[in-house]
Amino acid sequence: MTPREVAALLAYVVGLDPRLALDDQAAAEDRLAQWCDLLSDVPAQAHGWDAARTAREHIASSPYRIQPSDVSRPWFAHRADVMRRHVGTFEPTEHPEIDPDDETGDAFVAALRAERLAVAAGRQAPVTHRALTSGPAAAEVERRLAALGDYMPKTVRDLLAAHRPHRAARERLAAANLPDVLDVPCTWCLAPQGEPCRGRRINPGNHAIAYRARKDPHPCRVEDAAAHYARRQEQETAA
Known part of the structure; x- marks a missing residue:
């Protein structure tokens, strides 16, 4: 989150829990700096993720005052779950910049790495299906099964x-x-x-x-x- 997004999140949680309000300007600035440091790798919103919703759920369910780690820990757990479900594959037609005759495979690896980074950051939804459940290969499987009439020839x-x-x-x-x-x-x-x-x-x-x-x-x-x-x-x- 950017400092502006962190400041908006802090204002939101203070509105939900007035105990967090600070009258001292220096203490408020120190708190903002601390939250910015700990939430710099956490997005405000991502696919299946909302930092404000996480903060609200903590305030509603916990008797303890919210800390920035109460937002960052759920984010990293959410990201780990997304990456476990992500199969790390994509359709070649979606990446026309990749040369299919490139024997080094550098372009493919770079595209795959960029995709995983985008999924990990929440900018892209995870691909949670296997390759044969979509695309030309799946259509060929369906055609052959229809010709056979059954799973058994x-x-x-x-x-x-x-x-x-x-x-x-x-x-x-x-x-x-x-x-x-x-x-x-x-x-x-x-x-x-x-x-x-x-x-x-x-x-x-x-x-x-x-x-x-x-x-x-x-x-x-x-x-x-x-x-x-x-x-x-x-x-x-x-x-």
Whole structure:
């Protein structure tokens, strides 16, 4: 802050806390010099920062008289948090002065250093996203995902179909817009929604009961799934 900004901040805090008022001119000048020295590296306002707001919050929450360090410490903590969140990257199109064929990279380093200094000083907002979330690279990722139709390529999904038959069967039914028995629970074996029907097996030695997945669903579940599908079709038609 400049001496004028520090003097304005002091006048503001004295108005909020009259205990800080000084009648002696020399003491007031000494206080101003002290605040100017300690707040010379603190901006009055920056991205996400306001020195007056910080001073007001201290006066409102602390019983102790405000000191210049009660403003400078929060600023340095705020700056450290901003720099932790700043990923330190920028779009090359925003820096036409950088020669892409410069093998030394001096211009790039200088631009990156200037950007970090601007963010640290609060003159520029931090870049808190990764490079692939914006720009041409992100558009290419979105285009490729749209072409694949899923996060998993269709060729890989087809190869895995033999190892997960229930999932493959459900995908085929969804693609053909047909009823899926796993959309409803089974009222016979009490298999929950999304899990295949199960058969009960009793160990003749200790009479322990175990369950195994059935290849075919119970007939009642097939009927319930058809009714569920019909109701859903009617709701979509009505909507």
